[in-house]
Structure formats: structure tokens, C-alpha cells
Amino acid sequence: DVKVTQSSRYLVKRTGEKVFLECVQDMDHENMFWYRQDPGLGLRLIYFSYDVKMKEKGDIPEGYSVSREKKERFSLILESASTNQTSMYLCASRPQSSYNSPLHFGNGTRLTVT
Amino acid sequence: QKEVEQNSGPLSVPEGAIASLNCTYSDRVSQSFFWYRQYSGKSPELIMSIYSNGDKEDGRFTAQLNKASQYVSLLIRDSQPSDSATYLCAADYGGATNKLIFGTGTLLAVQP
Numbered sequence: 001d002v003k004v005t006q007s008s009r010y011l012v013k014r015t016g017e018k019v020f021l022e023c024v025q026d027m028d029h030e031n032m033f034w035y036r037q038d039p040g041l042g043l044r045l046i047y048f049s050y051d052v053k054m055k056e057k058g059d060i061p062e063g064y065s066v067s068r069e070k071k072e073r074f075s076l077i078l079e080s081a082s083t084n085q086t087s088m089y090l091c092a093s094r095p096q097s098s099y100n101s102p103l104h105f106g107n108g109t110r111l112t113v114t
Numbered sequence: 115q116k117e118v119e120q121n122s123g124p125l126s127v128p129e130g131a132i133a134s135l136n137c138t139y140s141d142r143v144s145q146s147f148f149w150y151r152q153y154s155g156k157s158p159e160l161i162m163s164i165y166s167n168g169d170k171e172d173g174r175f176t177a178q179l180n181k182a183s184q185y186v187s188l189l190i191r192d193s194q195p196s197d198s199a200t201y202l203c204a205a206d207y208g209g210a211t212n213k214l215i216f217g218t219g220t221l222l223a224v225q226p
Contacts, residue, residue: 031212040122042218043158043202050212058213090157094212100165102148103204103214105157 003027004106006091012112019078021109023091030096032074033103034058034066036087043090049074050096081113116141118205120217128225133190135220137203142184144205148214149177149188152200161201162188193224 007022025032033048035058045058047066055066063085067075074093078085088110092103117140127133139147146165150158164170164177164186176189186205190197200219207213 033213040218043216045213048213096212100146100163102150102160102163105159108157110155 004091004093004104006089006106006109008109009107010110010112012114013078013081014114015082017078017081017113019081019111019113021076021078021089021091021111023074023076023106024072025074025091025093025104026072027093027095027104028071029093029104030071031094032068033092033094034064034074034076035090035092036060037090037108038087046076083113085111086113087111116144116205116207116215118203118215118217120201120203120220122218123221124223125220126223126225127193129193129195131193133193133197133222133224135188135190135201135203135222137186137188137217139184139186139203139205139215141205141207141215142181144207144215146206147177147179147186148204148206149175149186150202150204151197152202152219154199158202190222193222195224195226198222198224 004025034046035043049068065077091106149161152158162177164179174191178187202219203217204214
């Protein structure tokens with residue numbers, strides 16, 4: 001069974017803080033993704049990575065950056081947290097030969113920025 | 115712009131009835147489709163995947179795909195209150211990327 005682990009279930013941060021969200025997967029998947037989910041807006045892709053040190057912008061990358069130094073780990077960084085970044089953040093992974101493979105999600109991190 | 119569209123609901127069905135959830139997609143390149151169930155406050159979990167035209171059955175769930183009409187559906191037979199959740203439809207982006215495009219989800223409420 002694929003396991004995607006997000007380091008925190010709930011986080012509360014202050015405006016202007018630098019925030020790190022960590023995600024680890026144990027299935028040697030090449031592709032990793034960060035989404036945020038807000039009521040009425042669905043899942044929106046922030047960034048994804050198809051290999052170590054490689055990254056691609058998703059639909060809403062502004063205010064975020066990512067890091068992938070090791071294949072199993074994909075970090076999302078909020079350089080200076082703002083209240084409009086309060087959201088549920090979901091990490092996911094998928095193998096490279098992924099035509100028939102689903103995304104596997106972590107349990108999510110509920111981030112509140114005050 | 116590639117899109118996946120779902121009716122947001124809520125779709126309310128009585129216990130034991132068939133729930134029918136629908137999804138349309140805009141990109142003919144999309145080849146594979148996935149249905150996820152998401153309980154409130156939890157992350158999405160895979161219910162079904164489908165790649166070929168026609169029906170695919172798994173227990174109480176049946177996924178249906180019509181590529182000519184660009185239409186995917188999920189039928190839930192003998193609906194139970196525990197099926198009450200948001201159901202997300204996702205389409206594979208196709209091409210060299212490995213992204214999925216998600217609809218905004220349909221909220222299903224099964225009334226006891």
C-alpha cells in the first residue's frame with residue numbers, strides 16, 4: 001500500500017512567518033504534487049515535481065515555493081504567510097508510468113494563518 | 115483551458131436508492147478517469163478508475179465512460195448513509211505530464 005505522509009495535521013502560523021509543509025512517500029514515485037483545497041474552489045495545483053530537483057508551476061504558484069532534494073520528500077514553502085493562504089494543503093504522489101495510476105494523497109495539513 | 119465539471123449538489127437520495135453522479139470533461143486527449151470520495155475534513159480516497167468506453171463495476175459502484183460525449187458517471191447502488199461525502203471526478207491531463215484535473219466535487223447526502 002502506498003503511504004504518503006504529511007508531517008502536520010494542523011498548523012497555526014502568524015502572518016509573515018516562513019512556513020514549511022513536509023511530505024514523504026514510500027513507493028519510489030517519480031511524481032509528487034502539492035494542492036490546496038478551499039470550499040467551492042475544489043483542488044488547485046500549486047506545484048509539482050517529476051524528478052529530484054525538478055519542479056513545475058501549477059495553476060496557483062504565487063506566494064509558494066517547493067523543494068525536492070530527495071525522491072521521497074517534497075516540501076512546500078510559504079515564504080511569508082498571509083491570511084489568504086489559510087487552507088487545506090494536500091500532498092500526492094504518482095508513478096512515472098502513470099497512465100492508469102491514480103494519485104495517492106496524504107492526510108492533509110489544515111493551515112491557519114492569523 | 116482543460117476543465118472537468120461536476121454539479122456541486124447537494125444530491126440527496128434515500129437509503130437503499132441508486133445515486134448517480136455525473137462529470138463532463140473538455141479535453142478529448144484525456145484518456146483515464148478517476149472517482150475519489152472525500153469525507154468532510156479528510157483527504158480524497160480512490161473509489162474507481164476507468165479508461166475504456168462502457169461500464170466498470172466494483173461492488174456497489176459502477177463507473178461509466180462515454181468518450182464521444184466526454185462524459186463520466188459513477189453509480190452507487192443500495193446507497194448507505196456512510197456514502198454521504200463529496201465525490202470528486204478527475205481526468206488525466208494526457209501528454210507528457212502526469213497531472214490530474216479535478217472537478218469541484220458533488221456533495222452526496224444519503225437520507226436514512
